[in-house]
Amino acid sequence: MLQIDLWKRLTIWALVIVGLALASPNLFYNRVESHNDAVAAIEKSGATPEREAAAASWPSWLPSGLVNLGLDLRGGAHLLAEVKVADVYASRLEALWPDVRDILRPERDTVGTIRLQPSPAGELRVRISNPDGMARALELVRGLARPVTSLTGAGSNDLQVAGQGDEIVVTLSDAEKQATDERTMQQSLEIIRRRIDEVGTREPTIQRQGSDRILIQVPGIGSAAELKDIIGTTAQLTFQPVVSRTTNPDTTPGVGNELLPAMDEEGVYYVLEQAPVVTGEELTDSQPSFDQNGRPAVTFRFNPSGARKFGDYTAANIGSPFAIVLDDEVISAPVIQSHIPGGSGIITGQFSVEESTNLAVLLRAGALPAGLDFLEERTIGPELGQDSIDAGKLATGVAFVAVLGFMWASYGLFGIFANIALLVNVGLIFGLLSLIGATLTLPGIAGIVLTVGMAVDANVLIFERIREELKTARGPARAIELGYEKALSAIVDANITTIITAIILYVMGSGPVRGFAITLGLGIVTSVFTAIYVTRLLIAMWFERRRPKTIEV
Incomplete structure (x- = not known):
């Protein structure tokens, strides 16, 4: 021995x-932490004299790994958020209306005229003027159904289509609702994680609790309000056809349309078609930039599917206004001057540099699929x-x-x-x-x-x-x-x-x-x-x- x-x-x-x-x-926690933050900032955004000085405060040849301090040791923000999964059902069915309209139009001789009707949440109601063609209409709309993409919903379709008098009623099946809930929670978790990672916070805790809640704990952040500003913004970007422009906030938009305020024009409202041409889900990149006048702006680029739809719409609607909508506010509504191929563009508005940077972060991280209700929030001071x-x-x-x-x-x-x-x-x-x-x-x-x-x-x-x-x-x-x-x-x-x-x-x-x-x-x-x-x-x-x-x- x-x-x-x-x-x-x-x-x-x-x-x-x-x-x-x-x-x-x-043993030299603050000094090493400043060094690590400066090195990360230099790699991400380039060197400045301050960052280089902070990076030089600890020798690069020495280990620089630290034990990260949790929320209860470092202070920070704690949130418990409930995801409004039911909102996704309504959005899904609203987006289905153009498909239902397009598939029924060639059969007008059989089903008659087609009208979108006011519908309760979670339903899509379409009236046909010829009830005798209901069987044919139901057959066509049921053809839009797709198999549920989940193990629990194997063998089921995503849509339930029924006739009530002269109305076609479309709802999501129970299996699709369950699969949608699961997808919504997974997307929300991933997008919240990406948004928090984008701003460089250290070792956040982001985990699911129960069926529709998310626990978020971020050490080192100033307050729960600041954390809510980062993750609570839905950042739903859509590109929607403009029906009209008005200054009357009581204007009735009509079935299938919506009335939204202009972000930078006080007292101005736009009547838009509810079904968007392209959504922010089809964005692949977004970066802060400047327009031709040197004002802060945000550039964007679509994936191939979004680029095709964006290009086709602009080619077919030259001379018509086209609204860029962010979180139910019209950022701008430019007139389409020419065909825009390639799926890239720029969002201009009355932005500050900080606002354009934050908007680019939110768009790049992706839009939350549903809104959040914050049930609990705490700020733990340092x-x-x-x-x-x-x-x-x-x-x-x-x-x-x-x-x-x-x-x-x-x-x-x-x-x-x-x-x-x-x-x-x-x-x-x-x-x-x-x-x-x-x-x-x-x-x-x-x-x-x-x-x-x-x-x-x-x-x-x-x-x-x-x-x-x-x-x-x-x-x-x-x-x-x-x-x-x-x-x-x-x-x-x-x-x-x-x-x-x-x-x-x-x-x-x-x-x-x-x-x-x-x-x-x-x-x-x-x-x-x-x-x-x-x-x-x-x-x-x-x-x-x-x-x-x-x-x-």
């Missing part, structure tokens, strides 16, 4: 040095986060002092070896957390405090076993060897059961529980390594140097 090969010694010390080096940036950090430091410090004192009092010199390994153990935990970019929360600190208490458990088992072997073994070297050999199985068994518990907590738990599970699991791995290898190496080096005839544990 005491004859440890040179390569093993070098490997143990190398792992310890690498782990402590990875943990060291956390002072409260600092209080949590201070409390965590105090708890960890008390645990350290108590454990170090107990080990020294109980096991003397061997207890000091265990204490050195304990300090190395905590450093390795922070090194691993920095390496994987984990987020440390208050429960995570509790996991570290628990690890401090548990870390010496393996050493206690080994030292007690050495005490027993000293009574029967031939000498101290043999007693130490047998102590490590016979304690190993108990150490492995105890820590395997604990790490299984940590894995279950991580898989089944939510954010705070997962934070506790991560630090607990990493602490188990490092504590076993330091107890079996680091303390053994320290004892071996001491024994080789002193060659004691007797030892006291």
